[in-house]
Amino acid sequence: MRNAQLLLMILLACIMVDANAALEWIGGPDFDCSDAITADNVYALEQYYRPVRTINGQGLDSTGMLHELSSQYNSALVDTTEIAGSTDPAVTLNPAGIEGPAWFSWTFDQAYDIQEMWVWNYNLYGTNGSYLLRGLKDVSIHYNDGTSWQYFGDYTLAKGLGVADMPHGDEIPLNITATGILMTPKTVEGNYGSTFYGLSEVRFIVPEPATMVLFGIGAILARKRFI
Numbered sequence: 502m503r504n505a506q507l508l509l510m511i512l513l514a515c516i517m518v519d520a521n522a523a524l525e526w527i528g529g530p531d532f533d534c535s536d537a538i539t540a541d542n543v544y545a546l547e548q549y550y551r552p553v554r555t556i557n558g559q560g561l562d563s564t565g566m567l568h569e570l571s572s573q574y575n576s577a578l579v580d581t582t583e584i585a586g587s588t589d590p591a592v593t594l595n596p597a598g599i600e601g602p603a604w605f606s607w608t609f610d611q612a613y614d615i616q617e618m619w620v621w622n623y624n625l626y627g628t629n630g631s632y633l634l635r636g637l638k639d640v641s642i643h644y645n646d647g648t649s650w651q652y653f654g655d656y657t658l659a660k661g662l663g664v665a666d667m668p669h670g671d672e673i674p675l676n677i678t679a680t681g682i683l684m685t686p687k688t689v690e691g692n693y694g695s696t697f698y699g700l701s702e703v704r705f706i707v708p709e710p711a712t713m714v715l716f717g718i719g720a721i722l723a724r725k726r727f728i
């Protein structure tokens with residue numbers, strides 16, 4: 502009976518912790534490794550609009566939830582007119598070997614259980630909203646299982662708002678274990694109507710560590726109790 506009561510208390514604690522758990526994301530504040538994530542795209546060597554600007558928090562406010570207007574200092578952008586006609590496979594094919602007008606990839610330092618991917622799309626209004634057309638629209642998502650790239654699915658991203666404090670527009674449910682994520686705009690409708698393809702920020706949500714520890718303890722005790 503004591504074991505059963507202990508197990509019940511632990512399970513209740515797990516539920517309480519889970520309900521109050523702060524969101525944890527790879528490479529974000531309080532994460533145990535700031536080098537946990539790197540970003541890449543066809544413009545990785547460009548001085549501005551570098552892919553790292555999609556994962557280092559540049560452009561986000563003090564709450565970490567609102568992104569300011571996109572610029573070369575806080576967002577990534579690919580100008581496809583500059584790579585048109587290229588025969589370099591690193592440009593014309595994404596890391597999974599699939600053709601697309603552009604691609605963005607994020608690599609982790611190890612495999613993570615990723616619950617969701619949040620996306621802040623390109624966030625600059627321009628004349629009559631013309632720069633918002635640079636935002637990604639219909640994309641394919643691949644994930645690296647540690648050995649090779651696997652197709653996850655297609656997704657349509659919300660258009661940016663062009664405001665100084667833009668919340669993320671998408672929470673893509675993933676629930677996969679991966680060492681990397683790849684996002685490739687479709688050849689048709691890959692963005693909202695531009696030769697540029699841009700993103701402001703992404704975030705990969707992972708289980709909160711304390712919750713995982715408690716769930717682990719609960720699982721061990723449950724196994725002892727019921728086997």
Ligand SMILES: [Ca+2]
Nearest residue numbers: 559560575701
């Ligand atoms: Ca950013």
